[in-house]
Amino acid sequence: MAEFSASKPVRVGFIGLGAVTAYHHLPGLLLDPRARLTAICDADPALLEKRKVEWGVDRATTDPLALCRDDAVDAVIIATPNDTHRPIAVAAAEAGKHVMAEKPLGLNAREVGDMYEAARDAGVVHMTAFTYRFAPAMRYLRTLVKSGAIGEPRHFRSQRFLDWPETSWGWRQYKERAGAGDLFDMTIHRIDFAIDLIGPIQRVCGAVARFAPRDRTVDGKPCEPSNVDDWSSLIGEFASGATGVWEGTTLAKGYHRDGFGHEWAEINGSEASVVYRLHEPNVILLGKTGSDLAPVPVPDEFLKPAGSPRDPADGAPATVFRYDLMWEFISAIVEGRPAVPDFRDGLNAQIVADAVLDSHRRRAWVDTPTATA
Ligand SMILES: NC(=O)c1ccc[n+]([C@@H]2O[C@H](COP(=O)([O-])OP(=O)(O)OC[C@H]3O[C@@H](n4cnc5c(N)ncnc54)[C@H](O)[C@@H]3O)[C@@H](O)[C@H]2O)c1
Incomplete structure (x- = not known):
């Protein structure tokens, strides 16, 4: 090399x-x-x-x-x-x-x-x-989960609610070009970080739906209507015995939040609950039994990858962590090691996302075997 x-x-x-x-x-x-x-x-x-x-x-x-x-x-x-x-x-x-x-x-x-x-x-x-694996709150949350600080993870829960216009999404709104809508565009990220946090998902029961026809462009010109979902959901069982619930939509009126939308992901463990939110990515919420969830600042070492020259105070927090993808890719090349997340992680998330569509079609639970080699 x-x-x-x-x-x-x-x-x-x-x-x-x-x-x-x-x-x-x-x-x-x-x-x-x-x-x-x-x-x-x-x-x-x-x-x-x-x-x-x-x-x-x-x-x-x-x-x-x-x-x-x-x-x-x-x-x-x-x-x-x-x-x-x-x-x-x-x-x-x-x-x-x-x-x-x-x-x-x-x-x-x-x-x-x-x-x-x-x-x-x-x-x-x-x-x-x-x-979203690179959001500081997500990186800190992962460390807490893996170190046992929240006890045994029992439930995973994620919501990604966007308040998008109902005009055309371009290539994104056609199955032939995009594969699926909200499920492959948005929920697949949450499937990935759930697997990263809690381990393999063994089976899922999924549902998708489309509400907006999207038969007009932003300029009001007619176009071929969308044939992909704009709402996606699943419940799942992890190999560890934990359970998960995911929901995503691009049609959540009132969830605009400066274009970033609402994102919430949480794990309820046997000792504590921890929450990641996109709009405040440098803070987690933490709660123990008998108390309420309360903000905890993400420690400095999680605000950017080790060695990165990026100043975490520079720019909108919900935007700038996205630059760290490139740092990881280049670091893996320079250091001669695998990148994280790699194509196998992309494959494992895809297996689950495909199973959501299959489950919806068949109205049945679907097994999601992990790709291991
Ligand atoms: N990771 C994330 O958070 C994130 C965010 C947005 C988009 N995406 C993904 O990134 C990809 C691109 O999304 P986008 O929003 O930038 O789309 P886009 O439509 O803005 O840009 C896609 C570009 O690809 C070009 N293109 C199309 N076919 C091509 C080909 N065969 N060869 C070379 N160029 C070609 C188009 O002309 C266009 O300029 C999608 O897979 C999308 O799901 C990921």
């Missing part, structure tokens, strides 16, 4: 130059002296031209597979619509590039399994962009 440092940085190629690349991955990369943005790719030539100028990158292509083969690139970030992740990630891994891909990794667990196997067999670093 090549040796990287500030004088020989990891040369990164961005594939997909839309919202998440601009808001999360670019600022994360610019903070990291061990990495440099070397090449960019977008299928939209006009956006590609705009980003070339804005981001000062000459190496640009509309062909993602050409970027994957580019000798001037060591690592790629895939942030394109969900139906394109699999072929790009497999090509990147086969060309020996380290690869971080956005969630959901693919349209279903079969696609994601292909991606995981390709990256594993190529021996490259692979990472799933499960952003």
Whole structure:
């Protein structure tokens, strides 16, 4: 494996130059002296031209597979619509590039399994962009749970309520391009961090629903109506014996909260309850029997990853932890170790998310076997 440092940085190629690349991955990369943005790719030539100028990158292509083969690139970030992740990630891994891909990794667990196997067999670093694992409150909560500070975890509970407009979601509102709606876009993050906190989920009972037709664009033009869920839910049983309840919606009027929406995830243990909330990501709530949940500041060491130059006081707390995804990916490459969370984590969350759709279709509980190798 090549040796990287500030004088020989990891040369990164961005594939997909839309919202998440601009808001999360670019600022994360610019903070990291061990990495440099070397090449960019977008299928939209006009956006590609705009980003070339804005981001000062000459190496640009509309062909993602050409970027994957580019000798001037060591690592790629895939942030394109969900139906394109699999072929790009497999090509990147086969060309020996380290690869971080956005969630959901693919349209279903079969696609994601292909991606995981390709990256594993190529021996490259692979990472799933499960952003919320990096929230300081989530990192602290994990340490409390794993250290036994809340006793035996019994119940997991998460809510992700967004107050979004009911106009078109673009590619996101079509099953063929997105796989599913709120379930794959939002709830899958909460499935992932529940598995990370409590361990494998053994079976689930799920339900999804669609309320908004989304047959108009923001400009009022007619478009093909949505065929994906805008409400998703599941109950689940963990291998540990713990139980979980998840609910997500993009139609929760009154839950706007400056665009961040409402996110609440909690674990009730035999000794204490702990709560993570997105809108206050540097504080947890903690409660013991006979008392009420009360705020506890997240200790400094959890406000950013060890060694990161990011100033936790700089920027909106609910935004800036998202830059730490890139720090983890580059750290894994530089240190020659696996990234966390990796494609296998993306696969295990996908297996559960797929089972929610299957359960809803069959009106039945569905087993969710963990991918182990
Ligand atoms: N981790 C998170 O918190 C988070 C947040 C937002 C989005 N996402 C994920 O990131 C991905 C992108 O979402 P977004 O909101 O940035 O979407 P977007 O629509 O804003 O951007 C996607 C870009 O990909 C380009 N594109 C489409 N097909 C392509 C192809 N074959 N090759 C190259 N470029 C192509 C489009 O032209 C567009 O510019 C999705 O998988 C989404 O689920 C994750």
